[in-house]
Amino acid sequence: MSxxxxxxxxxxxxxxxxxxTLASRLNSITDADAxxxxxxxxxxxxxxxxxxxxxxxxxELDIYNNDWMGKYRGKSTTVLKPKTTQEVSEIVKWCNDRxxxxxxxxxxxxxxxxxxxxxxxxxxxxxxxxxxxxxxxISGILVADAGCILQSLTDYVAPHNHIMPLDLGAKGSCQIxxxxxxNAGGLRLLRYGSLHGSVLGLEVxxxxxxxxxxxxxxxxxxxxxxxxxxxxxxxGTLGIITGVxxxxxxxxxxxxxxxxxxxxxxxxxxxYKTVKRQLSEILSAFEFIDRTAYDLAVKHGQGxxxxxxxVKGAECFVLVETSGGRREHDEEKLNNLxxxxxxxxEPLINTGVMAQNPAQFSSLWAxxxxxxEAVSKEGKAYKYDISVPLSTFKxxxxxxxxxLRSKGLLNEAQVKAVIGxxxxxxxxxxxxxIAKAYTPxxxxxxxxxxxxxxxxxxxxxxxxxxxL
Amino acid sequence: MxxxxxxLLNILVPVKRAVDYAVKIRVNPQQTGVDLNVxxxxxxxxxxxxxxxxxxxxxxxxxxxxxxxxxxxxxPPKSIETLRTALAMGADTAIHVEIPESAPAPEPLGVAxxxxxxxxxxxxxxxxxxxxxxKQSIDDDLGQTGQMIAGLLGWGQATYASKIDLxxxxxxxxxxxxxxxxxxQVRVKFPMIITTDLxxxxxxxxxxxxxxxxxxxxxxxxxxxxxxxxxxxxxxxxKVTEPPKRVxxxxxxxxxxxxxxxxxxxxxxx
Numbered sequence: 001m002s003x004x005x006x007x008x009x010x011x012x013x014x015x016x017x018x019x020x021t022l023a024s025r026l027n028s029i030t031d032a033d034a035x036x037x038x039x040x041x042x043x044x045x046x047x048x049x050x051x052x053x054x055x056x057x058x059x060e061l062d063i064y065n066n067d068w069m070g071k072y073r074g075k076s077t078t079v080l081k082p083k084t085t086q087e088v089s090e091i092v093k094w095c096n097d098r099x100x101x102x103x104x105x106x107x108x109x110x111x112x113x114x115x116x117x118x119x120x121x122x123x124x125x126x127x128x129x130x131x132x133x134x135x136x137x138i139s140g141i142l143v144a145d146a147g148c149i150l151q152s153l154t155d156y157v158a159p160h161n162h163i164m165p166l167d168l169g170a171k172g173s174c175q176i177x178x179x180x181x182x183n184a185g186g187l188r189l190l191r192y193g194s195l196h197g198s199v200l201g202l203e204v205x206x207x208x209x210x211x212x213x214x215x216x217x218x219x220x221x222x223x224x225x226x227x228x229x230x231x232x233x234x235x236g237t238l239g240i241i242t243g244v245x246x247x248x249x250x251x252x253x254x255x256x257x258x259x260x261x262x263x264x265x266x267x268x269x270x271x272y273k274t275v276k277r278q279l280s281e282i283l284s285a286f287e288f289i290d291r292t293a294y295d296l297a298v299k300h301g302q303g304x305x306x307x308x309x310x311v312k313g314a315e316c317f318v319l320v321e322t323s324g325g326r327r328e329h330d331e332e333k334l335n336n337l338x339x340x341x342x343x344x345x346e347p348l349i350n351t352g353v354m355a356q357n358p359a360q361f362s363s364l365w366a367x368x369x370x371x372x373e374a375v376s377k378e379g380k381a382y383k384y385d386i387s388v389p390l391s392t393f394k395x396x397x398x399x400x401x402x403x404l405r406s407k408g409l410l411n412e413a414q415v416k417a418v419i420g421x422x423x424x425x426x427x428x429x430x431x432x433x434i435a436k437a438y439t440p441x442x443x444x445x446x447x448x449x450x451x452x453x454x455x456x457x458x459x460x461x462x463x464x465x466x467x468l
Numbered sequence: 469m470x471x472x473x474x475x476l477l478n479i480l481v482p483v484k485r486a487v488d489y490a491v492k493i494r495v496n497p498q499q500t501g502v503d504l505n506v507x508x509x510x511x512x513x514x515x516x517x518x519x520x521x522x523x524x525x526x527x528x529x530x531x532x533x534x535x536x537x538x539x540x541x542x543x544p545p546k547s548i549e550t551l552r553t554a555l556a557m558g559a560d561t562a563i564h565v566e567i568p569e570s571a572p573a574p575e576p577l578g579v580a581x582x583x584x585x586x587x588x589x590x591x592x593x594x595x596x597x598x599x600x601x602x603k604q605s606i607d608d609d610l611g612q613t614g615q616m617i618a619g620l621l622g623w624g625q626a627t628y629a630s631k632i633d634l635x636x637x638x639x640x641x642x643x644x645x646x647x648x649x650x651x652x653q654v655r656v657k658f659p660m661i662i663t664t665d666l667x668x669x670x671x672x673x674x675x676x677x678x679x680x681x682x683x684x685x686x687x688x689x690x691x692x693x694x695x696x697x698x699x700x701x702x703x704x705x706x707k708v709t710e711p712p713k714r715v716x717x718x719x720x721x722x723x724x725x726x727x728x729x730x731x732x733x734x735x736x737x738x
Contacts, residue, residue, distance in 0.1 A: 258676070310675050338676050353673035356553045357509035358490040360673060 026101035029078050029122050033100065040090055042083055046128060049078040064123045067116050068109050069381060071438060074117030076103070081128040085203060085211055085242040091124060092240065093209025104236035106178025107149065109170035111372075111383045114182070114235055126177050129242065132156055134217070140248040141200060141217045146177025146241045162248040165192035169369045177241040183233030187369070190425035191284040191323065192249055195232055202228040203243030215245045252284070252323030254330045257364050258338065259306065260352035261314035265290070265394040267348040268318060271341075272390070272424055274348070275320055278337040282330050285321035289421040290397065293371045293432075296419065300377045302370025303363045310351050318424070319368050371421050375432050379416050382433040382442070384450050393420055393429050396453055400431060400446070407445045415442060477535035477636070478590070479521045480599045481559060482583060483514035485543050485550040486607040499707050502607075510550045513602025515557075516664040519671040521600055522558035524634060536560050536594075540586065542579055542699075544569040548687065555682035556674035562687040567699060573607070578699040580616035585695035587621065596659065603628050603663040614663035624656040630667040 034051045041047055048056040048064075065074040082088045095102050101121035108115045117123060129147035136142075137160040144153060150171040154164045166179060168186035178184075180202070183195050192198060201216035214228055231238055262268060272286060289297070294317050298305040305311075324330040334354075341349050355361040375381045388396055397420035404410045404418065415435045422429040431450065435442050487493060488509040493502045510518075521537045528535065539554035541547045542565040551562040565582060567574070574582075587596045604611035618625035626632075626643035630651065633642045645652045646665045656662075674682075692699055720726045 259673075304670065304673075307672055307675070310673075335679075339680060342676060342680060352676040354676060354679055356556070356674050358488050358507065359512075362490075364673070 025099070026121065027099045028120050029095075029100050033094070033098065034078055036094065037078075037080055037091065040094075041080065041087055043128075046081045046083060046087075047078070048081075051077055054078075061123075064105060064108065064125060065116055067111070067113055069111060069376060069383075071380065072113035072116050074103070074123070075120045076117045076123045077120055079123040079125055081125045083128045085129075085205065088124065088126075088129075088205045088240055088242050089209045089211050091122075092205050092207065095122060096208050102240075104177075104181070104240045106147065106175035106181070107170065107173040109174045110178070110182065112385070115178070124240065126175060126240075126242070129177075133243065135160065136217065137162070139217070139219060140250065141219070141245060142248050143201075143215060143217060143243065143245045144176055145243060146175060146180075148176050150174050150176060150179060157248050158251065161251045163251045165198040165247065165249055166195065169372050176244050176246070180232055180244055181234060181236050181241055185423065185426060185428060187285050187287065187321075187423070189423065190286060195246075196229060198247045199228060199232055199244060200247055201245035202231055202241055204228075204231050204239040204241050206239045211242075212239065213243075215243050217245055219247065253325050254327035255284075255321065255323050255361065256330060256334055256355065257285075257319060257321040257361055258334070258352050258354045259364050259367065260318045260320065260341075261306070261311055261350045262316050262318060262348065263313055263350050265316050268316065268393070268424060269390055271318060271348045274341070275337065278340070279320070279322055279333055282322040282324040282333060283320070284323035285319065286425040287319040287368050287422070288316060288393065288424040289319070289368055289371060290316045290394075290419055292417050293374075293419040293421040294367065296374040296378055296417070296434075297367050297370045300370070300374035302374050303366030304360075305367075306353055310353060312350075314350055319364060321365075368421070371419075371430075375419070375434055379434040379436055380438050382435065382438075382446055384431040384433075384446075385428070386431060386450070387426075387428050390424060390427050393422070393424070396420065396429060396431055399453055400433065400450060403449055404433070404442075404445055407441075409442055409445055412436070414439070476533055476594055477524075477598070478594055478596050479524065479535060479537045480540060480583070480587070480596045481514070481517050481521050481537060481554065482540045482542075482579070482599065482601045482613070483518065483550055483554055484511040484602070484605045484607075485509070485541060485547040486511045486605050489606055495708050495710055499709060500705055501708055508546070508550075510553050511602050511605045511607075513604060513606070513664050513666070515553075515602075515671040516666070516668050517600045517602055517662075518554045518557050518559060519669050520632060520662075520664060522672075523669060524632070525558070527634075538563060540583070541565070542574050542582055543567060544571070551687060552682050553674065555685045555687075556679040557672060558678065559685075561685060563690060564687055565690045565692065565695065567692065571699065572701050574699040575702055576610050576612035576616055577702060578697065579613050580620055582692070582695050582697045582699075583613075583617050584620045585697055586690075589695075598658065598660055598662065599623075600662045600664065603665050611663075614661050618661040621659075621661075623659050623661050625661040625663075626654050626656045627661075627663040628665040629662050630665050632662060632668070 031051045031053050034049045035053045038047050047054055048060055050056055050058050061079055064079045065076050080091055082091060102124050103117045103121045105115050105123050105125045126147035129145035131145045133143040140162050142157060150164060153176060166184060166186045167188045168184060180195055180199055201214050203215045204212045206212055231241060268288060276283060291314060322330050322334055341347060355364050397418055401418040404415045409415045413436055415433055417434045419432050420429055433446060485508050488507045489512060491506045496503050525535050537559045538561045539551050539559040540563045541550050544567060548564055551564055555562055590596050599617060601614055614627055615625060626645060628646040629643045630646050631644035640655055640657045642653055642655050645654060
């Protein structure tokens with residue numbers, strides 16, 4: 001799914017804004033349409049349009065038209081922000097009848113240009129649909145509007161001692177509808193599984209405006225076809241998600257984290273095996289960042305750095321998080337693991353640090369979660385979010401770096417760095433190429449190279465943009 | 469007892485186990501305090517004190533006599549974890565003055581008297597040259613303990629320290645203090661009391677080898693009776709309430725309306 005989408009997106013970009021066959025069969029929104037929407041939508045803040053009848057200042061549409069990285073820029077004239085599912089349905093029906101293109105948009109935090117228009121399609125933003133519809137503290141089942149921000153939902157269930165089953169760096173801005181539409185993974189997938197498992201039901205507006213209400217609060221429901229699975233990850237191409245029913249797990253009573261410094265990348269997998277075995281059910285995250293990614297995060301002040309002594313000779317770092325029901329039990333397991341790692345005949349790690357309080361816990365996480373922001377501050381990023389066999393992470397990064405070096409592009413003026421970081425536990429690597437500026441030269445060197453990486457041993461099964 | 473370059477420097481670092489600063493505190497139903505059934509950790513200013521003691525050791529020229537850093541806490545059995553953290557950061561030994569779980573938190577005067585008793589006990593051995601502790605704890609914000617210790621012992625004090633420059637030969641330290649309106653420098657002789665302020669340093673992460681080593685470092689257990697002190701509260705807390713909730717403001721349509729509302733509320737032009 002993602003790969004098809006990404007291919008069609010690349011095609012339209014490569015053809016440098018000439019009308020692709022798809023786009024040319026769509027109509028643009030007219031002033032009459034805008035007037036109609038202004039009447040139909042309940043609030044004047046629900047429509048922004050540079051068309052004459054509404055005359056919103058053009059700058060106000062920028063945050064909707066442009067992606068988070070400033071790499072992809074759409075040319076939409078109109079943003080609609082319905083407040084109810086019924087309004088969404090009416091918009092979709094109207095546009096369907098007139099073949100007006102729509103781009104559904106949540107938090108616009110995606111990093112592969114999937115949330116902004118290609119040309120002047122209408123942006124249908126879910127940002128005004130922010131109600132929590134219900135929460136059952138016994139089962140943990142939460143029903144919410146698609147426009148609810150992930151962090152807000154986390155805050156909502158926290159007093160009930162529950163947490164959201166997913167967590168990602170964009171949590172302060174991303175919306176649950178967008179998370180579901182893109183089948184977002186994130187930092188907790190290792191422990192709580194993917195949205196294909198934790199989403200119990202969806203309310204979706206189909207392309208003809210029909211409202212498909214499959215919102216259920218049943219934990220197990222085997223009646224009929226499990227249609228929601230089609231919409232999870234469909235990126236808004238099969239329908240617009242307007243409501244989500246999701247299972248929230250109990251909040252851990254105890255959380256700990258450590259950052260381990262590894263002398264060699266080759267130690268990551270054996271380390272993962274050991275950690276999995278010894279920590280067992282309390283392991284909740286296993287994240288990898290290579291040395292360059294760590295240095296960047298520190299350089300841009302994302303979190304407090306480890307001491308010079310601790311990072312000496314480290315080729316990469318692993319962040320391990322534990323979450324469990326009893327602090328003493330978890331600490332015992334964690335201490336045993338760390339002792340066995342340090343006292344092994346051939347230690348897999350150089351050293352590591354452990355958070356002693358919640359402030360340090362957040363700071364260690366910030367070193368990992370802040371890599372994305374550090375990358376944006378360092379330069380313009382080409383982001384490839386790929387699923388590869390674990391053993392080949394480093395090779396992917398090295399091969400990409402080599403490719404750029406061989407094309408003479410690896411220098412301060414062009415590509416400043418190639419880094420890798422990601423969810424080792426899920427086999428998901430974030431490959432980032434940080435350039436001074438986006439140029440066709442760099443783009444050509446990278447694509448389709450990255451999609452066709454053939455490492456020495458294994459054939460890659462790339463599922464690009466596996467999270468975004 | 470004064471240190472000379474060829475002797476050990478003995479640093480005592482009192483630390484307190486307090487409600488973690490990130491916790492959302494709630495007043496308890498009896499309105500006598502806050503709900504204490506929440507995460508606790510080392511008082512952040514005390515963490516800075518431990519860090520400074522360790523840095524003092526690291527700043528010593530190579531080949532100097534080693535210094536001894538003793539962490540001290542007065543608290544229930546669980547406070548031992550706070551000592552382990554201090555040991556993991558680099559303290560050498562620790563003292564735990566244990567009080568019952570149900571006992572009220574010790575007050576600054578009680579703590580100061582206990583610390584005096586401990587220092588007097590040490591006099592027979594090598595003595596304590598410096599006591600470095602947080603300027604205040606984040607649960608009661610009283611900010612008195614350091615000053616009281618100095619008063620009871622008759623030692624010099626440099627409080628709200630944001631920079632410490634030791635001069636072991638001259639047996640003194642130049643300390644930069646944070647005060648209203650800026651910074652002040654004082655010179656204080658050994659033995660001294662220093663209380664730490666936020667900008668003194670940023671505490672390190674505890675590294676794994678040190679965490680492992682900390683488990684084997686000695687912790688001396690003492691009771692209030694051993695020290696001849698009592699932690700009987702001198703203060704009685706009458707009531708604890710949350711601050712009044714903020715009421716929402718109102719939006720006005722024009723400057724005239726604003727002026728009208730201000731006048732109605734009793735504000736007049738001067």
